[in-house]
Amino acid sequence: MRSQENGPIKIDGIDKMILNAFMENANIPVSQLAKDLGISNTAVHQRIKKLETSGVIDSTKVIVNPTVLGYSTMSFVGVFMNKPSSYKLVLNSLEEIPEVIEAHFTTGNYGIFLKILCRDNLHLMNVLNQKIQQIEGVTRTETIISLEQPIVRQIKL
Incomplete structure (x- = not known):
């Protein structure tokens, strides 16, 4: 991966699979990701940390359903x-x-x-x-x- 100052960040296939899994379900356990990807928990943790440090993962947050709270x-x-x-x-x-x-x-x-x-x-x-x-x-x-x-x-x- 490259820093943003040098242009777009380069990510590989495993990074893409991690990102797509997190975008679908941010609560997916790292152990499940590691199993699905056929790599170790440590490797998944390291890749997630690199994605966060590079700015690819901007934040993780709870999405509130505004309709349930009366905002329609x-x-x-x-x-x-x-x-x-x-x-x-x-x-x-x-x-x-x-x-x-x-x-x-x-x-x-x-x-x-x-x-x-x-x-x-x-x-x-x-x-x-x-x-x-x-x-x-x-x-x-x-x-x-x-x-x-x-x-x-x-x-x-």
């Missing part, structure tokens, strides 16, 4: 700004809004494209009207409500 309205919001130099100030304010779960600096019509998670449409309207549209530098927003998320995945290796 997913939306995407394009944010228009009065000038491009407002970006950092607007972004700092957006970071303070817990319902904003992703923000992307984009090309095209929007300066910033957001992914927002709310309990319902009324909650979304409140976030838009009382929070996002009140940020200095934001001139308007354009909202798309997601009806379903039929594909959720990471890149396959």
